[in-house]
Amino acid sequence: MEWKLTFLGTGAGLPSPTRGASCTALQLKGDVWLFDCGEGSQIQLMRSTVRLGKINKIFITHMHGDHLFGLPGLLCTITQNVALESKPALKIYGPPGLAGYLRQSLNLSYSILGYKYEVYELVDDIDEETAGEIPPESNFMPIKTTAPPHFDEAAYNLIHRQPDGSWLLFEEDGMKVHAAALKHRVPSLGFVFQEGPLPGKLDAAKLIALGVPQGPLFAKIKSGQSIEHNGAVINPTDVLGPERRGRKLIILGDTCDCTQLYKIGQNADVLLHEATNENKDMEKSIQNGHSTPSMAVGCAKALCVKKLILYHLSQRYKPVGEPLKEGELSVECLLEEAKASFDNTIVAYDFLSVNIPVNN
Secondary structure, X not given: OXXXXXXXXXXXXOOOXXXXXXXXXXXXXXXXXXXXXXXXXXXXHHHOOOOHHHEEEEEOOOOOHHHOOOHHHHHHHHHHHOOHHHOOOEEEEEOOOHHHHHHHHHHHOOOOOOOOEEEEEEEOOOXXXXXXXXXXXXXXXXXXXXXXXXXXXXXXXXXEOOOOOOEEEEEEOOEXXXXXXXXXXXXXXXXXXXXXXXXXXXXXXXXXXXXXXXXXXXXXXXXXXXXXXXXXXXXXXXXXXXXXXXXXXXXXXOOOEOHHHOOOOOOOOEEEEEOOOOXXXXXXXHHOOOOOHHHHHHHHHHHOOOEEEEEOEEOOEEOOOOOOOOOOEEOHHHHHHHHOOOOOEEEOOOOOEEEOOOOO
16 A cells, blocks of 8 residues: 655745645545645645545644644635545544634635534643643643534544553554644644554465466455465465564654654654754744754654654745855755754655655
């Protein structure tokens, strides 16, 4: 099964003509999972090869506008790109306040989607007195909304934090999805996607020696199912190598500290980490809840990840290949700072696609 990341908006703050606001798509099994939806994301999607009608899950990292303002419009645009009568409910995950934001936006604009959506807010299971002692930027207490549910809202659910400090969003088709809190100016989330163990490599020569013809039986046993041929049962363990570790992907929202993710994020294949500013601006970055390349590298090393992808880049860093005026900087300076101590790093740009291959 292919895992393909497509970066639709890699800029920090407002969108620009060369770099959109935060939005990333993960394509898998014919579905599309979207991460953040800044202003203009629907236009970026239309310019890409990602199909709007295939979006069935959306993950919002935090409630800042550059990660959120495009969501109501996108929900309306999906209406024009899907067979409404057959579309299952769109699931939207994020921090407290997400349901209220969507209710107000869709109700006050008299929007009709024609399909159902469900909202899942990640919250803390603590009382109000305890919550008063928690800094606002770390407070995941439910936010009460007086806004009535939108006509197309099928469900509003709270997902409570687990004893280890993480949230389990769901498990389906061998995929387990967790989230953990990040340090930012407002409650912010990092998402961890863990694929289940995969069958080992197929010993095709052994199957052929047993008289099994190439074709459907090969595919069946490769998927982990036993097959029957010429009256004999052949089990996967007879012709498959050792079980392989599933892929692991981490996508972080804005942050200056990802330590709460350390327990659930170890040994990931790919980490998406913001790098809003260059290293010399570290103090300013931390004050604003953001990171530099060296901070992203620190997180990557602590998590023992294989590949680091920098995104959420300040618009003052120009895209690679764009002519620079006097005093202007390219995103290449951010990449160089990261690669100095973590070589397997790339810097994302709008419409970049990255495949995450199966582990061998």
